[in-house]
Amino acid sequence: MIACTGGTIFIVMLIQSCHSNLPVPTQNGAGTLGMRVNGSQWNAGIIGTSTSATHYKTQKAVQIQAEIGSGPSNSTFNIIINNVSGKGFYNMGVLNINTGSLLDSTRFWYGDDLKGSYQLSNPNLSLVTITKFDTIYNVISGTFTANLVNKKQDTLKLTDGRFDLRLDP
Secondary structure (H helix, E strand, O other), rough: OOOHHHHHHHHHHHHHOOOOOOOOHHHHHHHHEEEEEEEEEEEOHHHEEEEOOOOOOOOOEEEEEEEEHHHHHEEEEEEEEEEOOOOOOEOEEEOOOOOOOOOHEEEEEOOOOOOEEEEHHHHHHOEEEEEEEEEEEEEEEEEEEEEEEEOOOOOHHHHHHHHEEEOOO
């Protein structure tokens, strides 16, 4: 028999509440990315997740990737931002170099394969606001919104997106 005290319940509720909110917008390379996907929260940068940002200096492009979970229960989000020159407003897009990877485009998918893959429906319906782009301390921070669609034309509406990551030079 397991006894449960009020303190145990409080700790469990505290842990759950820590993960129920989007990350606070910061600009110090905290390793966070969060958004609402059709109104539901999606947070990376906590235990069991990974985040990364790669700066392709020659192409002036940035790729941001976040993943939650592993195997069939994982979900991954990838953003491509072209012509990055500093703080400002950008559209999401397709990487302007072809690495032969499916990660060359802005997309969101579930599971090991791309069965649940959603891609950018129209770059003009996306907005990335870069609030910090520091190539000396390698930090990129900002906010985003976008609409993504799958092959069946089902839509994912990404809102309240925010990220604060270290750039891999």
